[in-house]
Amino acid sequence: MENIWLEAQANLKHVLTEQTYTTWIEPLKFLGATADTVVLEVPSSFFQKWVTDKYLAMIKEVLSAITSKTYHIEFHVAEAKPELPEPRTEKEPKAKGKEKDKEKEGEKEKEKEKDKKPELVPNLNPKYTFESFVSGPSNQFAYAASQAVANKPASNYNPLFIYGGVGLGKTHLVNAIGNQILAKNPKAKICYYSSEKFMNEMINSLRYKKMDEFRNKFRKMDLLLIDDIQFMAGKEATQEEFFHTFNALYESHKQIVVTSDKFPKDIPGLEERLRSRFEWGLIADIQPPGVETKVAILKKKSDMHAVNLPDDVALFLAEGATSNIRELEGMLIRLEAFASLTGKEITLSMAREVMKDIIVEKTRDISVEMIQKMVADHFRIKLSELKSDKRIKTLVVPRQIAIYICRELTKASYPEIGEKFGGKDHSTIIHSVKKIEKQLAADADLKATVEDIKKRLFT
Numbered sequence: 001m002e003n004i005w006l007e008a009q010a011n012l013k014h015v016l017t018e019q020t021y022t023t024w025i026e027p028l029k030f031l032g033a034t035a036d037t038v039v040l041e042v043p044s045s046f047f048q049k050w051v052t053d054k055y056l057a058m059i060k061e062v063l064s065a066i067t068s069k070t071y072h073i074e075f076h077v078a079e080a081k082p083e084l085p086e087p088r089t090e091k092e093p094k095a096k097g098k099e100k101d102k103e104k105e106g107e108k109e110k111e112k113e114k115d116k117k118p119e120l121v122p123n124l125n126p127k128y129t130f131e132s133f134v135s136g137p138s139n140q141f142a143y144a145a146s147q148a149v150a151n152k153p154a155s156n157y158n159p160l161f162i163y164g165g166v167g168l169g170k171t172h173l174v175n176a177i178g179n180q181i182l183a184k185n186p187k188a189k190i191c192y193y194s195s196e197k198f199m200n201e202m203i204n205s206l207r208y209k210k211m212d213e214f215r216n217k218f219r220k221m222d223l224l225l226i227d228d229i230q231f232m233a234g235k236e237a238t239q240e241e242f243f244h245t246f247n248a249l250y251e252s253h254k255q256i257v258v259t260s261d262k263f264p265k266d267i268p269g270l271e272e273r274l275r276s277r278f279e280w281g282l283i284a285d286i287q288p289p290g291v292e293t294k295v296a297i298l299k300k301k302s303d304m305h306a307v308n309l310p311d312d313v314a315l316f317l318a319e320g321a322t323s324n325i326r327e328l329e330g331m332l333i334r335l336e337a338f339a340s341l342t343g344k345e346i347t348l349s350m351a352r353e354v355m356k357d358i359i360v361e362k363t364r365d366i367s368v369e370m371i372q373k374m375v376a377d378h379f380r381i382k383l384s385e386l387k388s389d390k391r392i393k394t395l396v397v398p399r400q401i402a403i404y405i406c407r408e409l410t411k412a413s414y415p416e417i418g419e420k421f422g423g424k425d426h427s428t429i430i431h432s433v434k435k436i437e438k439q440l441a442a443d444a445d446l447k448a449t450v451e452d453i454k455k456r457l458f459t
């Protein structure tokens with residue numbers, strides 16, 4: 001739930017001015033949550049009143065957009081101890097008198113009932129499931145591998161190593177594995193940890209001489225999910241500890257899933273013995289999604305939020321966003337918040353207005369000429385050849401790629417692009433765009449080339 005709160009804060013950051021966000025939203029600290037209430041810490045009662053008056057509705061809105069549930073928000077002024085439900089593992093204080101005993105008995109029964117029900121491990125994010133994940137050409141492999149692991153843990157693909165750029169769905173997929181295994185076997189011991197959290201906990205355990213506890217906790221897991229392993233790079237003691245945890249789990253045929261932003265070999269400062277272990281299993285990548293997948297994700301998310309997102313708006317957002325899905329989601333939340341706060345339907349013109357600082361900034365800065373130069377440099381051909389009519393393959397492909405990127409990243413119309421490519425007819429331009437679009441779905445190398453050129457245009 002804490003992750004959800006952090007995500008809600010990130011979304012509010014998009015909607016509010018920086019000053020409002022830093023003054024009123026950033027200081028709200030997540031204290032805990034029950035099934036329907038989120039408890040936040042505020043620095044003072046005045047602060048609480050102000051936030052309640054001005055931002056409570058928006059906070060609830062954003063939380064419900066993320067979770068598809070309505071939450072109450074409880075505020076606790078700093079230092080006033082919140083009355084969160086006791087964690088079930090902690091011992092109840094002894095009750096005095098018979099009445100109290102009876103009450104306690106009743107509660108214990110209820111607790112037992114709860115124990116019977118499948119319950120999500122607290123550190124898995126319940127909304128990250130396979131059902132809520134959109135698979136497309138860019139993530140198909142990692143998606144299929146994750147499903148295979150969830151269906152048959154610790155058999156063929158152990159460890160599973162998923163790598164890909166920021167915000168492309170790695171955390172979502174590993175949580176989906178955990179959630180699916182847990183749904184089938186509510187007693188499965190599953191642990192999702194970022195490698196940073198693993199390291200911090202290890203340091204604390206060392207400090208308080210609780211290393212045995214730390215080790216045992218991980219080594220009795222059926223499924224260990226470690227996110228962003230690249231943070232362990234250069235942290236020798238952490239890697240050492242993780243190495244032993246890995247071995248212990250692997251030898252007892254327990255599943256391990258690791259994510260990273262890079263291929264194991266490309267993580268600097270990762271010890272050879274860990275790297276080679278990651279290569280024992282299956283390494284699956286997630287590539288940046290194409291426009292179609294981005295549209296499908298937006299459609300799915302807006303359906304989940306019960307918001308009507310017209311196709312043209314979805315396409316506008318998908319074309320305007322970078323490949324980071326988190327950024328794409330942020331745009332959607334911003335648009336949804338705007339529509340909900342103004343009581344208006346989402347339309348393309350509204351989207352243009354709401355996104356003007358984000359999307360236009362990006363497209364405005366990139367010109368046809370910049371793209372032509374970048375593509376010509378990339379393929380080591382002359383600009384004049386790129387714009388020419390010569391039909392040899394070494395020129396046709398770069399030309400079509402350049403045209404495709406112009407269409408994607410600039411506001412130039414088909415005839416305008418044709419004009420800048422040596423006076424070509426607009427039908428030639430449409431043909432080039434369609435051709436690349438079609439090939440992108442099937443050709444991973446082409447996709448990587450296009451993404452690489454686009455990335456360099458933005459940096």
Ligand SMILES: Nc1ncnc2c1ncn2[C@@H]1O[C@H](COP(=O)(O)OP(=O)(O)OP(=O)(O)O)[C@@H](O)[C@H]1O
Nearest residue numbers: 132133134165166167168169170171172297325326
């Ligand atoms: N294919 C997808 N379908 C639906 N949602 C997706 C998809 N890919 C990513 N998302 C959403 O995008 C957001 C970012 O994804 P996630 O946190 O899993 O990315 P990540 O690759 O782990 O990023 P980081 O490198 O920052 O850790 C999440 O809200 C996730 O649900």
